Amino acid sequence: MNGIWIAVIFILWYALSLVVSETFEKRCRISKQWLFFICVLFSPVVGLLVSRFTQKKEH
Secondary structure, three states, X not given: OHHHHHHHHHHHHHXXXXXXXXXXXXXXXXXXXXXXXXXXXXXXXXXXXXXXXXXXXXX
16 A cells, blocks of 8 residues: 555656646746756755746846
8 A cells, every 4th residue: 555655646746847847947047857857856846946046037
């Protein structure tokens, strides 16, 4: 039963990382791949913070 919970948590983590990298890649200076890597490595919340603090400047 523990293996199922680990798999579910991994799938949710991966899905949230994909959502964050696909949704916020237009707004931040780093690429979609790097944003996804940061989300998977640390957490989707950290990915949101990174995309928030590395926003492109609007002219």
